[in-house]
Amino acid sequence: MNVMASSMARGACPALHAPMLTGDGYLSRVALTEAISPEQLAAICKLAIEHGNGILDISARGNLQIRGLTLDSAAKLEADVRALDLPLREGLAVEWSPLAGFEKGMDPRPLGLAIMDHARALRGRLAPKLSVVLETNGLIRLDDLLADIRLVATEEAEWTVFLGGTFQTGHVIGSVRDENAALCVAALLDHFASLGPKARGRQIDPATLPQDVLRHLKPITAQAILLRQNPFGPFALGLNLHTLRIALPFGQTKAGTLEEFAKQAEALSIGSIRPAPDHSLLVFANREVCQSLQKVATQLGFVVKADDPLRQIDACPGSPSCNSARLATHAAGRFAAAETSSLFDGSIRLHLSGCGKGCAHPTASPLALVGSENGSHLVFCGKTTDTPIQQLAPGHERAALRALASLIETSRRDGETNHDCLVRLGPGGIAAALGEGP
Numbered sequence: 001m002n003v004m005a006s007s008m009a010r011g012a013c014p015a016l017h018a019p020m021l022t023g024d025g026y027l028s029r030v031a032l033t034e035a036i037s038p039e040q041l042a043a044i045c046k047l048a049i050e051h052g053n054g055i056l057d058i059s060a061r062g063n064l065q066i067r068g069l070t071l072d073s074a075a076k077l078e079a080d081v082r083a084l085d086l087p088l089r090e091g092l093a094v095e096w097s098p099l100a101g102f103e104k105g106m107d108p109r110p111l112g113l114a115i116m117d118h119a120r121a122l123r124g125r126l127a128p129k130l131s132v133v134l135e136t137n138g139l140i141r142l143d144d145l146l147a148d149i150r151l152v153a154t155e156e157a158e159w160t161v162f163l164g165g166t167f168q169t170g171h172v173i174g175s176v177r178d179e180n181a182a183l184c185v186a187a188l189l190d191h192f193a194s195l196g197p198k199a200r201g202r203q204i205d206p207a208t209l210p211q212d213v214l215r216h217l218k219p220i221t222a223q224a225i226l227l228r229q230n231p232f233g234p235f236a237l238g239l240n241l242h243t244l245r246i247a248l249p250f251g252q253t254k255a256g257t258l259e260e261f262a263k264q265a266e267a268l269s270i271g272s273i274r275p276a277p278d279h280s281l282l283v284f285a286n287r288e289v290c291q292s293l294q295k296v297a298t299q300l301g302f303v304v305k306a307d308d309p310l311r312q313i314d315a316c317p318g319s320p321s322c323n324s325a326r327l328a329t330h331a332a333g334r335f336a337a338a339e340t341s342s343l344f345d346g347s348i349r350l351h352l353s354g355c356g357k358g359c360a361h362p363t364a365s366p367l368a369l370v371g372s373e374n375g376s377h378l379v380f381c382g383k384t385t386d387t388p389i390q391q392l393a394p395g396h397e398r399a400a401l402r403a404l405a406s407l408i409e410t411s412r413r414d415g416e417t418n419h420d421c422l423v424r425l426g427p428g429g430i431a432a433a434l435g436e437g438p
């Protein structure tokens with residue numbers, strides 16, 4: 001077992017064989033390439049209770065994470081998880097739609113497996129957080145996930161190749177025919193390895209790409225498609241196949257609660273279940289069974305509606321779960337969703353972070369409330385480490401959230417989103433509405 005002795009350092013990436021030290025002990029990640037059975041999910045939950053602190057995450061990228069481990073228990077967890085014979089993703093993080101194999105259209109899995117296979121020979125020579133995203137334009141897209149290498153399928157049996165960033169911010173370097181895609185990505189990975197184990201997609205200058213990469217690339221002939229689909233709740237995949245998509249509030253649950261959900265799915269004879277991006281979980285069954293399980297999910301406290309404000313809040317474990325935390329993030333998030341729901345019109349994400357590390361959302365957010373030594377502070381359109389627009393005294397977070405909601409309610413002009421309104425008011429206008437700092 002490799003241990004992330006660098007503890008909570010940026011650039012580290014936990015895995016089953018490489019637990020990472022966090023504020024509530026070691027965290028191990030269980031990444032899957034395929035759906036699993038409800039029985040296997042229930043078994044993972046049991047192991048989270050036996051070896052960890054009984055808290056389990058589904059990450060923004062759709063990985064299971066078991067929290068509160070010791071080095072000793074993480075090693076036992078690894079052995080026990082391996083004994084479950086799961087479709088584990090090892091090595092390079094190559095990600096594709098969690099609906100692959102269930103919906104029509106291009107199947108990214110053979111290409112993904114070929115890329116992972118090639119990456120095995122480069123072990124130790126690639127950045128630990130390096131990731132490859134394969135986007136096949138299905139119902140659940142991975143556009144917002146950061147990727148060092150992104151391939152987006154076009155209608156011409158080609159892929160558009162991006163380096164770094166998201167779909168919106170990545171740098172397009174050309175297109176590649178489907179039959180050459182594995183060779184092209186392999187050559188890119190070789191190039192990353194030649195630059196050293198810190199090389200990331202966003203740092204690569206396309207003008208310096210070697211001939212081994214360039215010979216597979218050609219100018220773009222078809223535009224990569226951007227379809228904003230991201231269904232939630234029950235939705236149809238085919239004539240007799242439906243999916244239920246639910247989410248864990250703040251991406252986290254007690255393992256016992258998820259175990260109960262898995263047991264109820266098993267009782268309904270469901271065969272396939274799969275963690276998915278946006279802290280969600282997919283269940284594959286017919287329409288009636290999906291609807292029955294949605295009721296179970298509601299009773300267990302999971303997010304089951306697309307417009308639930310909880311879906312627009314990112315929160316790390318916070319206080320009291322994490323030793324570094326200065327803010328009870330989940331309590332603040334539940335308050336925001338229940339009492340200031342007018343904030344969440346779909347244009348704003350609220351990031352609640354127990355400290356400046358920003359584990360739940362490392363990139364910029366429209367609004368971030370960050371726990372600090374003397375209370376908390378509010379960052380507008382930035383990361384948790386960016387300059388705050390207002391310092392809040394301890395315990396003033398709820399009043400600040402109410403003031404923000406009320407500011408928007410009284411200031412928003414016709415046709416404006418909440419985000420547009422805050423941008424127009426600017427940091428000064430927002431800070432003034434929050435009143436004096438401590």
Ligand code: SF4
Nearest residue numbers: 316322354355358359
């Ligand atoms: S961001 Fe949250 S989970 Fe991460 S170290 Fe800080 S308090 Fe802990």
